[in-house]
Each structure stands twice: as C-alpha cells, then as structure tokens.
Amino acid sequence: MIKLLKNNITSLFDQSSGRTAKVNFNIVVSFLLRAVSIIVSFLTISFSLKLLDTNKYGIWLAISSTVSWISILDIGLANGLRNKVAEYFAVGKYEDAKIAVSSTYAILLMIVVPILLLFVIFLQFANWNSIFNTRLVEKELLYTVATVFVGLLLQFFLKPISSILQGDQKIYKANLIQLICNFIPLVPIVLFSKFLKGSMVSLAFAQTILPVFVLLLYTLILFKTQYKIIRPSFKHINLAKSKSLFGLSLAFFIVQIAGVFLFSTSEIIITREFGGADVTLYNLLYKYFSTTTLVLNIILATYWGAFTNAFALNDFDWIRNSIRKLVRTSWFLFAGILAQLLLVVPVFKIWVGPKIHVPFILSLNMAIYFSVVLFTAMYSMVLNGTGRIKLQAIVSIITGVLHVPVVLFFIKYFHWGLNSLTYATTLWVTIQLIVWRREIKAVLKNPKKAQEIILSEPSLVEDSKY
Numbered sequence: 001m002i003k004l005l006k007n008n009i010t011s012l013f014d015q016s017s018g019r020t021a022k023v024n025f026n027i028v029v030s031f032l033l034r035a036v037s038i039i040v041s042f043l044t045i046s047f048s049l050k051l052l053d054t055n056k057y058g059i060w061l062a063i064s065s066t067v068s069w070i071s072i073l074d075i076g077l078a079n080g081l082r083n084k085v086a087e088y089f090a091v092g093k094y095e096d097a098k099i100a101v102s103s104t105y106a107i108l109l110m111i112v113v114p115i116l117l118l119f120v121i122f123l124q125f126a127n128w129n130s131i132f133n134t135r136l137v138e139k140e141l142l143y144t145v146a147t148v149f150v151g152l153l154l155q156f157f158l159k160p161i162s163s164i165l166q167g168d169q170k171i172y173k174a175n176l177i178q179l180i181c182n183f184i185p186l187v188p189i190v191l192f193s194k195f196l197k198g199s200m201v202s203l204a205f206a207q208t209i210l211p212v213f214v215l216l217l218y219t220l221i222l223f224k225t226q227y228k229i230i231r232p233s234f235k236h237i238n239l240a241k242s243k244s245l246f247g248l249s250l251a252f253f254i255v256q257i258a259g260v261f262l263f264s265t266s267e268i269i270i271t272r273e274f275g276g277a278d279v280t281l282y283n284l285l286y287k288y289f290s291t292t293t294l295v296l297n298i299i300l301a302t303y304w305g306a307f308t309n310a311f312a313l314n315d316f317d318w319i320r321n322s323i324r325k326l327v328r329t330s331w332f333l334f335a336g337i338l339a340q341l342l343l344v345v346p347v348f349k350i351w352v353g354p355k356i357h358v359p360f361i362l363s364l365n366m367a368i369y370f371s372v373v374l375f376t377a378m379y380s381m382v383l384n385g386t387g388r389i390k391l392q393a394i395v396s397i398i399t400g401v402l403h404v405p406v407v408l409f410f411i412k413y414f415h416w417g418l419n420s421l422t423y424a425t426t427l428w429v430t431i432q433l434i435v436w437r438r439e440i441k442a443v444l445k446n447p448k449k450a451q452e453i454i455l456s457e458p459s460l461v462e463d464s465k466y
Contacts, residue, residue: 029172030298033179038291040182042351044207045284047186049352050193051203058276059134060144060200061283064207065264067148077104078163085167085230094229102236104160112157119149132271136200144200151208158215161222164230171301177218181211255389258396262403262428266421269407274418281356282418285363288344288351289370292336296374299329300381316444323382323440330374337374341367365422372429379436383443391439392432399428 049057081104088097128134128141165174185206192202223231270279303322311319340347344363348356383392403424410420 026169026171027298027302030175031295033172033175034294034298037175037179037182038294040179040186041287044182044186044189045287046352047189047193048203049280049355051189051197052200053198054280054356055276056136056198056200058271058279058283059132059136059141060203061279062132062267062271062276063145063148063204065267067145067152077107078159081160082163082167085164086169089168098230098232099236099238101160101164101230102232102234103238104163105157105232106237106239108157108160112153116150116153119153132268134271134276140200144204147201147204148208151204151212154212155208155215158212158219161215161219164222164227177214181214184210184214254393255396258400261400262425265404266407266425269404269411270418270421273408273411278418281358281362282421284348284352284356285344285358285366288347289337289340289366292333292340293370293373293377295336296330296333296377299326300377303381319382320444323378326378326382327375330378333374334371337367337371359418362418362422365419365426369422369426369429372426372433376429376433376436379433379440382440383436388439388443391435395432395435399431403428 048060052060081100084100085097088094088100123142123146128145129136129138132141134141162174162177165171165177188206188210189203192199192206196202267279267283270282303326341363344358348358380392383389406427407420407424410416410423414420416423
C-alpha cells in the first residue's frame with residue numbers, strides 16, 4: 001500500500017512523464033512559494049508601518065500604485081515572449097528563440113530610454129505635494145518618486161527572464177525569483193524601522209531598487225548557464241519578427257489597463273478626498289481579503305491552456321464539467337472569505353497593532369467585493385481560454401470611464417466615505433459577472449460559431465498555450 005502510494009506521488013511529480021506532471025509540480029510548488037510570499041508581504045507591511053506613520057505610509061502606497069502604470073507599458077510583450085519561447089523550445093528552434101529574446105530586450109530598451117528622459121524633464125517641474133495632496137518636505141517627496149520610478153523601470157526592463165522561465169514550463173522558478181525579490185527588502189526595512197524612522201526614501205530604495213539587483217543577478221546567471229543557447233546578442237535583434245512577440249491582442253491590453261486604472265485611481269481619490277491614513281486602511285483591508293483570490297489565481301493559471309485545447313478539440317463536456325468544479329472551488333473559497341471577515345479585528349491587532357481601527361461595514365463591503373471577484377475571475381478566465389476577449393475589453397472601457405465620476409458622486413452626494421470605493425468596484429465586478437456568465441452560456445449553446453471566432457484569432461490561441 002505504501003509502495004503504491006509512493007509510486008502514485010512519484011508519477012504525479014515526475015516531470016519526465018509529461019505536461020500534466022509538470023503542471024502538477026508547478027501548482028504544488030507555486031502554492032508553497034505563494035504562502036511564503038504572503039507571510040513575507042505581511043511582515044514587510046508590518047515593519048513598513050513601524051518605519052512610517054500611517055499618513056506617510058498611505059502617501060507611499062499612492063506613489064507606488066501610481067508609478068505601477070509602468071508595468072503595462074510592455075503591451076503584452078512579456079506574454080508574447082513566454083509563448084514564443086514555449087513554441088520554439090518544443091520544436092528545438094533555439095536560433096528563433098534567441099532572436100525573440102534579443103528583439104524583446106531591444107524593444108524594451110526603446111521603451112525605457114524615452115520614458116526615462118521624459119520623466120527627468122517632468123520631475124523638475126512637477127509639484128508633487130499638489131499631485132498627492134500632501135505637505136511633506138519637497139525634496140523627500142521628489143527623491144521618493146524618483147527612486148520608485150527608476151526602480152520599477154529597471155525591473156520592467158529585466159522582466160523577460162521570468163517570461164522565459166514561464167515559457168520553459170518552470171513557473172516555480174519564476175515564482176521563486178519573485179519571492180526572493182519580495183524577501184530581500186524585508187531585512188533592510190526591519191533595520192530602517194529602528195534607525196531611520198520616518199524615511200520614505202529608504203523604504204522606496206528597499207522596495208524598488210534592491211529587487212533590481214536580484215533580477216539582474218538571476219538574468220546573468222541563467223543566460224550564462226541553462227539559457228546560454230538563447231542569450232541575447234545585438235546581431236540577433238530582428239525587429240521584423242518582433243510583431244509576433246506582442247502575443248496578446250489589443251483587447252487584452254485594454255483589460256490590463258482598466259485593471260491598473262481602477263486600482264491606482266482609487267488610491268489617488270482616497271488620498272485627495274480623505275488623506276494618507278485612509279489609503280493605508282483601505283490598502284491593508286484590500287491585501288487582507290485578496291489572499292483568498294490568490295489561491296484561486298494559482299488554480300486558474302493551470303486551466304487557461306486546458307480550456308483553449310478543449311475548446312479547439314470540441315470537448316465541451318470537459319469544459320462544462322471543469323466550470324462546475326471551478327464554481328465549487330469558488331464557493332469553498334467564499335467560505336474562507338467569511339472566516340476572514342469574522343477574524344479581521346484580531347488578525348489586524350496582531351498584524352499591524354492597535355493603531356489602525358477597522359470599521360466593520362468597510363470590512364463587510366470589502367468581503368462582498370472579493371466574494372464576487374471569486375466568480376468573476378473564474379468566468380473571465382474561461383472566456384480568455386476560449387478566445388472571447390472583445391466583450392471584456394468593451395465592458396472594461398465602460399467601467400473605467402465611469403469609475404472616477406461614480407466614486408466621486410457616491411462621496412459627494414451620499415457621503416459614504418471609503419465605502420464609496422467598495423460600492424463602485426463591487427458594482428463593476430457584478431456587472432462583469434452577469435455579462436461573462438451570459439457570454440459563456442452563449443458560447444456553449446453555439447459552439448460552432450464560437451469555434452470560428454477563436455480560429456480567426458490565432459494569437460489568442462497561441463498565447464494560451466502552457
């Protein structure tokens with residue numbers, strides 16, 4: 001019996017036994033790494049709050065979330081490289097893979113240099129206290145913004161190594177690098193919290209500059225060892241082939257922009273309307289309840305390519321059964337959110353101490369929001385897998401345009417305070433849930449028509465290969 005169990009476990013994770021075993025291995029290791037990442041993230045927040053007061057920490061969050069717009073400037077290039085690496089490695093076209101990698105770095109460099117030059121010019125004339133509605137020392141705010149911007153821009157340029165690992169079906173290694181990038185800043189932040197209290201620049205350095213060294217080190221090591229054969233070089237830059245690297249369609253890009261826009265504008269609205277301390281409260285609650293959705297995202301990541309393959313093979317029974325399983329998984333995770341709601345006060349006392357009061361209504365609204373997100377994300381992933389992206393893009397544009405005026409309307413006329421943000425975002429994801437679910441029903445009722453759509457958009461099929 002023990003031998004049989006051992007053999008089953010071995011076959012489950014034996015990466016030589018095929019794609020399924022690799023997926024299983026990636027899932028289990030990714031869960032473990034993500035669990036450690038969550039602990040590291042919570043510790044980082046806890047010590048950051050000891051380094052800065054709640055007002056300054058709220059301003060820091062507003063700055064970092066605003067500058068996070070950099071992450072979308074690759075226009076799907078990272079995802080395109082991931083798919084091309086997977087494709088070329090599968091058929092042994094390492095020369096083409098080298099061209100793809102070299103061209104990716106070239107394109108990223110062409111994006112990074114002009115943005116950096118424009119930022120240097122803008123930095124000199126911007127009134128940062130006015131932008132973030134603060135009264136901090138101008139130099140401290142300027143140095144903080146500059147540090148965050150440069151750090152995230154360099155991380156943006158070094159991202160391809162993670163895409164290569166993902167394309168090579170070594171997602172766990174990409175997750176390990178991310179964990180190290182999250183852990184390395186924790187040590188200096190602990191020290192800064194004791195010796196440099198109130199220094200926002202030191203927090204910015206730890207959080208955004210130190211991960212650059214980690215990414216750079218791993219990039220150099222991996223290109224010198226296991227990925228030496230595809231190491232980028234100037235002579236392999238071929239921009240004529242770079243179009244295929246964009247991978248994701250414009251619709252995916254729009255959805256991505258909408259997501260970043262909603263999150264970053266929410267924190268800016270809170271900063272301007274209520275102050276930095278409320279940004280801290282909102283952000284901490286958001287991080288606390290989002291841990292449950294992280295579990296779902298790990299599971300969904302493994303289903304994307306499977307749904308595309310099943311759809312292409314007309315295996316609609318498998319799709320229906322898988323959707324039922326994912327719905328049951330979402331209900332199970334919903335129970336986890338209810339548990340989080342019941343434990344929010346004691347957890348916050350342990351996590352950040354008694355200095356932050358957690359209103360029950362805001363916690364309840366945040367729990368409701370993430371409960372809807374569980375099901376919306378699941379249906380969204382199914383649509384992504386079957387190539388039905390355009391409707392998501394249209395809805396994302398509409399909700400993105402309406403978000404700021406609706407939130408301000410709730411604040412000014414209903415005086416709902418921070419709850420205005422949760423009411424608005426819950427409204428958007430509820431609309432998405434209804435629309436996505438109806439769209440999936442339409443796909444499954446008329447498979448032939450849906451099949452024609454996915455075949456007419458080969459980039460979407462290609463991008464969903466695992």
